[in-house]
Structures are given as C-alpha cells and as structure tokens.
Amino acid sequence: MRTITIKPKALTHNLNQVKKMAPTSKVLAMVKSNAYGHGIAAVLPALQQADGIGVATLTEALEARQLGWDKTIGVVEGVFTVGEWQAAIKQDISCVIHHAPQLQWALDDIPPAQSATRIVWLKYNTGMNRLGFDADGVIKAAERLHAAGYQLVLTTHFANADDKENSLNALQIQRFSELLTTLQTTIDADIKGSLCNSAGIVNFSDHHYDWVRPGIILYGSAPVIDKSADELNLQPAMEFSAQVIALQTVSANTAIGYGSLWSAPQDTKTALVSIGYGDGYPRVINSDAYVTVINETNQQSYRCTVLGRVAMDMIVIDVSDMPEDTALNSKVILWGDVPHVDEIAVCADTISYELLCRLSIRPNRVQTQ
Amino acid sequence: MRTITIKPKALTHNLNQVKKMAPTSKVLAMVKSNAYGHGIAAVLPALQQADGIGVATLTEALEARQLGWDKTIGVVEGVFTVGEWQAAIKQDISCVIHHAPQLQWALDDIPPAQSATRIVWLKYNTGMNRLGFDADGVIKAAERLHAAGYQLVLTTHFANADDKENSLNALQIQRFSELLTTLQTTIDADIKGSLCNSAGIVNFSDHHYDWVRPGIILYGSAPVIDKSADELNLQPAMEFSAQVIALQTVSANTAIGYGSLWSAPQDTKTALVSIGYGDGYPRVINSDAYVTVINETNQQSYRCTVLGRVAMDMIVIDVSDMPEDTALNSKVILWGDVPHVDEIAVCADTISYELLCRLSIRPNRVQTQ
Secondary structure, three states: OOEEEEOHHHHHHHHHHHHHHOOOOEEEEEOHHHHHOOOHHHHHHHHOOOOEEEEOOHHHHHHHHHOOOOOEEEEOOOOOOHHHHHHHHHOOOEEEEOOHHHHHHHHHOOOOOOOHHHEEEEEEOOOOOOOOEOHHHHHHHHHHHHHOOOEEEEEOOOOOOOOOOOHHHHHHHHHHHHHHHHHHHHOOOOOEEEOOOHHHHHHOHHHOOOEEOOOHHHHOOOOOOOOOOOOOOOOOOEEEEEEEEEEEEEOOOOEEOHHHOEEOOOOEEEEEEOOOOOOOOOOOOOOOOEEEEEOOOOOOEEEEEEEOOOOOOOEEEEOOOOOOOOOOOOEEEEEOOOOOHHHHHHHOOOOHHHHHHOOOOOOEEEEOO | OOEEEEOHHHHHHHHHHHHHHOOOOEEEEEOHHHHHOOOHHHHHHHHOOOOEEEEOOHHHHHHHHHOOOOOEEEEOOOOOOHHHHHHHHHOOOEEEEOOHHHHHHHHHOOOOOOOHHHEEEEEEOOOOOOOOEOHHHHHHHHHHHHHOOOEEEEEOOOOOOOOOOOHHHHHHHHHHHHHHHHHHHHOOOOOEEEOOOHHHHHHOHHHOOOEEOOOHHHHOOOOOOOOOOOOOOOOOOEEEEEEEEEEEEEOOOOEEOHHHOEEOOOOEEEEEEOOOOOOOOOOOOOOOOEEEEEOOOOOOEEEEEEEOOOOOOOEEEEOOOOOOOOOOOOEEEEEOOOOOHHHHHHHOOOOHHHHHHOOOOOOEEEEOO
C-alpha cells in the first residue's frame, strides 16, 4: 500500500526544539500548502503549543478555523479582494498587508476592537523583492493603520537565510532593525517585529524578535545548508512508504524501464515497488537515490538503490544484497528516518519542501499515535 | 484562485482521435494515478465511449466501480494479495497476471463463468524488464489458465515507443507477435493481444491488435518525440491557472526571490502570481518557462516569462510588455492551450505526465460544460 504516515509526536518534538532555540519569541507555526504536504488536519493537534499558525491564503485560513484552530491565524499573502478582507474579519483572521489595495481595504473596513484582524502584519521588502512596501511606504502605511486603531507587527522575509554567510542577510537584518526602531520611536513603542523563518531561527538567534515563523523545521528537515536535520535534533514527521510487488533477476547487459536508462552490469536481483511519480516520488532523480526495504522475517532494514527511470506507478530497486527470503509485499520506505527526505531531495536536485508538498492524493494517509 | 479546470469535451475529442487512429481495436482508456492527475470522477463521464478503463491498482479499480463505471476495468499491476484477488472477483474486475503468486491465486480461486475476472491479461516481458513472465513462463501460465477456463489477453509494454527509431521497438513487436501466434496456434485461436500504449498507437499502427491502451494522449499531450500535440490534433484536457496578487517595479541590478537567482537587467515591471510548487508547479525550471496573462479589460493574452526561483506559494513573472492597466487578480495560465503542458515539461526537464500527476490538493478543481 502506498502510504503517507504522519507522526504527531515528531511534530511536537520539532516545535519544542524551535521553542528552545527561540525561547522569548512567540511561534507562528507555518502550515501553508496543506501543512507542507502533511495534511493540515493531521498536524494541527500536534501543534497546539504554538501561539498561532501561518497560512498562504484566506482559503487555507478558513479551513484551519473550520478544523477548530481557535488561536492566531496569519495569512502571509494577505487577502486578494475586499470580500476576502470582510471574510477575514468574520473569522478573526490576521492578515499581512503588502500593497496599497490591501491597505485601502483595511482602512475602509475596520474590524471590531477585540478582533484578531485588528492585528496587521505589515510587510517590508528588505531584499526578497517579491511582496512588500519600501521603507517610506511602510512608514506611511503604519501611520495610517495605527491611527485607525490597528496593532502592528512589522514583518519581512529572508531571501538567503539558509546560507548564513550570504551578504544579503546582514543587509536585510539591518534594514528591518532600523525601520522597526523608527516605527517604535515615531509611532508606537508597542509595534512588534517578525523576521525569522526556519533558517533565520537557526542562523540568526540574535534577531528572533517577537514572532518567529518556523516552517520546514517543524516537519523535520534541515533549513540551512551547513547543518543536517540530525545535527539540529529534528525528527521527520512523515514516512512515505510502499511495498514490493514483484521480484525478478535481470541478466547482465539487460536494460530496464523506460528509455532503457539503466543496464545491469551483472545478473541483478531486482524488486518492483508500487510507487512512482503518480504518487509524488520525483521522476528526475540521480543514481544515488535509495530506499530502505524491511525484511518481514527478521525486521532488518536493507539499503537498496533505485534503478533506471522512475515511472508513474513503479520503481525498480536493486535487492541483490537482501537475504534469500525477500518477500512480496515487503515494506519499502521512500523517505522517513532512512533515507531522510533531505537526502532524496539532493538526489532530485531540489529541496525537501518540494518533495513533501508535491505528493499526490493517491497514497493512503495514516498517522501514528 | 489556484484552479485546475478539466475539459470533458477535450477528453472526448482525444478519445475519438484514438479511435480514428486504431479503428479496429477496443480501447482501454488509462485512468491510473487519479486519471493522470485530472481526477477520475471528472474524466469518467467523458470517456463513456471507451470499451474499458485501465488502472494501476485494485484500490483505483474499486474507486472507479464505486463511481459507477460498469464496463471493463483492467488492473495493470494486478492484485497484491489473495484477498485482493477475491475482492476483484466480487467487483468483476479484470487483472494483469505478471508473476507466479498471482497465477496461483487465480488457479486456486476461479471466478464464475460470466465474471469479467475470467478475462486475464497475461503479461509478457518483451524488453521492459519490469513486470512479466518470459516466453516459457507465459506459455505455461497460458496453458494452465486456459485449462481452468480463463479467457486470455496477451499483453506487454513498450520501453521506448516514444522514439520510433529505437531498435528495441522492433524486437519487442517481434517477440510479442511470435508468442501470440504460438499461443493462438497451440492453445486457443481466440486468445487476444494488447501491445500499444499512447506512443505505440501513434508510431506502430500495424500492430494495434485487439486492445489499445491510450493514456497521456487522452489528456492532450504528445506521446512521441517527433510530433506535437497540435500535429496529432489533440486538445489539452486541463487548464492550470492562478492570479496576479501583487505588482511592482524592480530596479535594475536588483535580485528577486530565494537564492537571489534572477537579477533585473533593467528596471522591470513584475507581477506576483499565487502559484508555486506547493500547488504542483515545478520548482526546478529553466528560464524559458512562461505563462499567459489575460488582460481583464481587453481579454488579450500576453506571454510573460517566469523570473527567478519558484517558491512554495508564489512565482514572479515579467509583465513589462503588458499594457499599463495590468490588473490585480488578472488570470494567469500556467498551462492549458498556451503554454501547453508539454512546453513547460521541457522547461522542467521532465514529461507532461509528471507535471499532471504531481499536482497537490491545494488548487480548486472545476470543470467546463
């Protein structure tokens, strides 16, 4: 059975790691994109100790409210229409404001005093150059929002925080820090700040400010280029597995699969595994990719290389090193404890975030106690 | 709104194209992997004129039955356990048999005479070297299945049919043709044959046999390397779209997005689009990638290049060539008529099949009349 197993205890463990790293900050746990592919319904109960959750869109925010999340919800792309702004008010949802139309909607329609929508995350473009106002725009927007009764969180987003040495980081931190000081001095000393995503939490512990926004780190992947998930004491929150559905021996010099991409250097025992890109396993992957096969008889784990082209429904693996009794229906771990999804991401020339998010609806979804 | 729009009329048109190409064969329309990401419930009504549907697993077969498909269902990976074999009998589902355990389950538990499970698709490994018996294995299995009352369809799968000139094609066709003749001569003249997937239908019209098995061609993508979807008169069955959520001008020599991957050669008008790898748009994509933006005022289409790194929730596009009144919330087509998903697949160093299958559950799903 193609299976995605979510591990709530790992999520809670990782959240606690974040709290240890950023002990004086509130935590906005990022659950956008269906909780990085883990399933928002599956992860929310494990993240109860977060101070709030972050989503990309109002649609995701409304889903989280419907699932019973009654604390802060922050929408990082903000609302797309005035109608969405009004819906946000109804559900007590806090929004990022990153451009003039959103500012105008907020000024035209002010939520009740006790509404969480009164808290606005004002986006400052410090170098990512996607969303946000420039410094002057932030100051003007902050003045108007403050005068209208809004509480403000100044926020920005790192472009290269995974690489601590990248020179843009210091520049973004400096711009953010200076503008926050300006706002606090000239408008309201109580204006808050939020700078750090997962990578920022790890790499810039002197700049955590009031709210940190952990994402990938909650799911157990390393957010920085120079430390592994293990070194950061993170636990993978997902196991992605399938099963052996056929066994055969491929003769030397025989090619297998589409494009005859791999040819057996010698007679090779292979297993077919019921997983493919139709489930979300990446089609373009190099020859370092491997899986773990669990021998049902002795519960031993074996590392088996992926051979040839990943197809829609199947991959072929090398089981030459498995004992004689490799069984049909043996469990095969695509990623989880071993291999870690971060390893497979390297084999696929991408990052774990993408592998986790691009899972299809075909695999069965379960969770551990 | 992130939206996947399915076009039933395009599916029916493409099915009719297949019927024109293979007028004397029955059609097993492949709907595995959630109908190549299109959604099985959305496509089945448009494929009513197919003689049967093909799925990867029993789970998918049972879903199709539950959705009301009452004709042939073929399971190309076959069943994984004896319990699944018994479930297949209960639901009149036909299975591929590709290894000895499946053969034994079929011999131990013979379905009633009128059951569709009495039709077995016997898999011959002619060169793909994934699933199937060798020639001797096929003959022995065919003898036993025939004696037990099964009707047989000999089947195999091309490894390189997309490339007509690949020498393995002729070898696979020869092996298949010879063994089918042997079976028909020595066991039963009424044994059927099924050789061609989409690429085989296009490239090997002399070898269509009794059943063809179109997959990607139904969804409007080109299955061969030397003809485009347009040249084959196919219509894309999916439009994948999003919207502009912010506009800004990036100054010359300013980098945007993660990794500061793209730097503006001159002052550049950009738009943020609410789509990313969290929806299934590929993260690793080259600089040829583009989208179509629809100007709401004049309904004109504009080709806009994708700039910098694809993020989880957003991409940035170049709207310098758009008229002054580029509007927030303008519709952006990621793939559909233009660009065709086949073009974006080339930009992502993969095939359309993968892009279609690896869509996440986040986008809203609708269909045209």
